[in-house]
Structures are given as C-alpha cells and as structure tokens.
Amino acid sequence: MKAARLLTLLLVLQTRGRITTAELAERLEVSRRTVLRDVEALSSAGVPVYAERGRHGGIVLIPGARLAISQLEPKELEALSVAGLDSDQLGRLGLASAHGTATHKIAARQVSAQGAAPDSVRLADLITVDNTGWLASPAISVDIADLALDLRGRRRLRIRYRRSADRSATARIVDPYGLAAKSGRWYLVADDHGEGRLFALDRLETYDCLAEPARTRAGQTLGTVWAELKRRTEAPGTVTITARLRESRVDLARRILGARIHDVAAADPGWVLVTLRYPDIESVRQLLQFADHIEVLSPDEARQRIRQLAADLAERHTARAR
Known part of the structure; x- marks a missing residue:
C-alpha cells in the first residue's frame, strides 16, 4: 500500500539520513523507479527529501530537517500518501484541509530546522506540480470523495456508464480496484467480465454498491491493472502512416500525438517526414486537426480516408x- 510505503521511506530516512536507491528499493520491495517517483511526489509536496545523483548519491533527507511523523494526524498522512494530486483533486477526495495542515507542519519544521540559514530555499518553493488538463475540465456527475470511500468496502458496483460512441448510458456490474487520475481526468479502474477496463468518471452517471465482495482477479492490484491498461492505451499500434508535416508544427505534433510518433526525418525545406503508428486506418481522423500543415503520403487507404473526411467537411x- 502506497501510504504505508511512504511512511516506511520517511522513517528509514529519519534514522539513516541517506540511503542508496537500490537499498531502499530492496527494503520497500519495489523497483528503483517507484522509489524515485515516491521521492519526487514527497519533494513536490514539501517534504525535505530528494534524490542525489552521482557515485556517492542516493535518497537524502535534508540535514537538520527531520520530519516528526508522530505529529501528523492519520488524515494528514493519508493526504501525503496521494501527493501529486492538485488542490481540486484533493478537495474531491475530502483531503484538501488535511493536506494543508500537513504541509504547514512540514514547513514549520523546516523553518525551525534551518536555524542560522534563513536564506535556504525549500524544494517546494522551486517546484510546482499541476497535473490537471489545460482549459476546462469535463463535468463529473458522481462525487469522487464518496466513490473513493465506498471503494474501501471492496464490493461490486452496479454502474450506469455511457461509452464514448453511445448517446445513452447502459447498466453493468463491475469489480473495482480503485480510482486513477491522469492529465486532469478521473477514471474508475475495474474488471468488467474478468477483463480490466477504464471508466471515465465524466461518463459515469450513477453507481450503487452491491452486497457481494468484488471479484477481482487473483494477484492483481490497482497498480498492476492500471499499468497494463496504460500500456494497452498507449501502445503505438500496427498500422504505419507516413506524412509530410510543416517543420513549425513538430513540437505541437509531439504534444498531441505523443508515442504515436515513431520517427521524424528531414524532408523538403520547411517540412519533415513523420512516421506514425496507429491501431487502425480510421485513427487518421486525429490528423485532421493539423489542417493544411500536413499531407498523408501512405498507405493509400489512409490517403483515401483523409480525402473522404476532408470532402465531407x-x-x-x-x-x-x-
């Protein structure tokens, strides 16, 4: 459980002050990458811990800035365990106030620990983390805090959910693992007929907790199912598309297309050749947003589909x- 892992990490650092990433990963029984992610999340939340690079580096608790874990309330510890969520997301989980008091306690402890070094700057003053999406967020019908509390019961859910291609919602019974927040959007992670699925909360109309316990797959957790669903969603696909793109739009393409871009090569002056990977030809719809800044070159099926869509527009x- 992440909350227990973060507490263990902090307590180890309180006694050791410095420890190698490998040793800490072994003690916590997680990967080195997970340790670094935990450290980054804690550092962004104002906890005086950081990763030091180099031959003699490791995970370090800033000297003199010991964190008195015993002074944090259970709710405050829970708020720190989901460090990385923004104030709106913490508010939806009912943890905004607890996170605020925990942050103030950490800040006060740091100030007292700095003593004769008043010019010291906290990492939290140098780093800001905002994982919400740009512009307006979609409306959510269900209360996320209530849903999170109900999920603690580990029971099956009857939900009314509208798929992106449908006009109306349908009922189904799912076995939940938990919630995930990515790029400003919330998802329910659950098994649907024994298969992991993501249900966007902005398309979840209602839910009811059933009496039966959730029938999740043996050995699977929220972390493992989320990792698989994320890998599946971000898989580059098997259809290769080649297109000419204006050089001035390459950065925009990287932001929009992400891992879909397989290669970028020089072409005519002012243009580049972009190789894209999609799961199917119909996915070339995404390229219409580049308007006259792009020309699909191959395969012919992709060119034809773009031509049909453009003619319709x-x-x-x-x-x-x-």
Whole structure:
C-alpha cells in the first residue's frame, strides 16, 4: 500500500539520513523507479527529501530537517500518501484541509530546522506540480470523495456508464480496484467480465454498491491493472502512416500525438517526414486537426480516408442559401 510505503521511506530516512536507491528499493520491495517517483511526489509536496545523483548519491533527507511523523494526524498522512494530486483533486477526495495542515507542519519544521540559514530555499518553493488538463475540465456527475470511500468496502458496483460512441448510458456490474487520475481526468479502474477496463468518471452517471465482495482477479492490484491498461492505451499500434508535416508544427505534433510518433526525418525545406503508428486506418481522423500543415503520403487507404473526411467537411462548410 502506497501510504504505508511512504511512511516506511520517511522513517528509514529519519534514522539513516541517506540511503542508496537500490537499498531502499530492496527494503520497500519495489523497483528503483517507484522509489524515485515516491521521492519526487514527497519533494513536490514539501517534504525535505530528494534524490542525489552521482557515485556517492542516493535518497537524502535534508540535514537538520527531520520530519516528526508522530505529529501528523492519520488524515494528514493519508493526504501525503496521494501527493501529486492538485488542490481540486484533493478537495474531491475530502483531503484538501488535511493536506494543508500537513504541509504547514512540514514547513514549520523546516523553518525551525534551518536555524542560522534563513536564506535556504525549500524544494517546494522551486517546484510546482499541476497535473490537471489545460482549459476546462469535463463535468463529473458522481462525487469522487464518496466513490473513493465506498471503494474501501471492496464490493461490486452496479454502474450506469455511457461509452464514448453511445448517446445513452447502459447498466453493468463491475469489480473495482480503485480510482486513477491522469492529465486532469478521473477514471474508475475495474474488471468488467474478468477483463480490466477504464471508466471515465465524466461518463459515469450513477453507481450503487452491491452486497457481494468484488471479484477481482487473483494477484492483481490497482497498480498492476492500471499499468497494463496504460500500456494497452498507449501502445503505438500496427498500422504505419507516413506524412509530410510543416517543420513549425513538430513540437505541437509531439504534444498531441505523443508515442504515436515513431520517427521524424528531414524532408523538403520547411517540412519533415513523420512516421506514425496507429491501431487502425480510421485513427487518421486525429490528423485532421493539423489542417493544411500536413499531407498523408501512405498507405493509400489512409490517403483515401483523409480525402473522404476532408470532402465531407468541405461539403458541410459550403455557403448556405440565404
């Protein structure tokens, strides 16, 4: 459990002050990457811990800035265990107040520990983390805090959920693992007929807790199922698309297309050749947002589909009779 792992990490550092990433990973029974992610999350939340690079580096608790774990309330410890969520997300979980008091306690302890070094700067003053999406967030019908509390009961859920391609929601029974927040969007992670699925909360209309315990797959946890679903969602695909893209739009393409971009190579002046991977030809719809800044070169099926979509758009935008 992440909360227990973070507490163990902090307590080890309280007694050791410094420890190698490998040793800490072995003690916590997690990977080195998980240790570094935990340290980054704690550091961003204001906890005076950081990763020091180099031959003699490791995970370090800033000298003199010991954290008095015993002074933190259980709710405050729980708030720190989900460090990385923004204030709105913490508020939805009912942890905003606890996170605030925990942060104040940490800050006060740091100030007293700095003593004769008033010019010292906390990492929290130098790093800000905001994992919400740009612009407006989609509306969510269910209360996330209530849902999170209900999930603690580890019971099956009857939900009414609308798939992205459907106009209306349908009922189904799922076996939940927990919630995930990514890029400003919340998801219910659950098994649907024994298969892991992501249910976007902005399309979850209602839910009811059933009497039966959740029938999740043996050996699977929220972490393992989320990792598999994330890998599946971000898989580059098997259809290769080649396109010409204006050089001035490469950075935008990297932000929008992400792992879909397999290669970028020089082409005519002002243009680059981009190789993309999609799960199917229909996915080339995504490229329409680049308008006249892109030209799909191959395969022919992709060019034809772009041509059909563009013709449909052009027809829709012809001048209307007055």
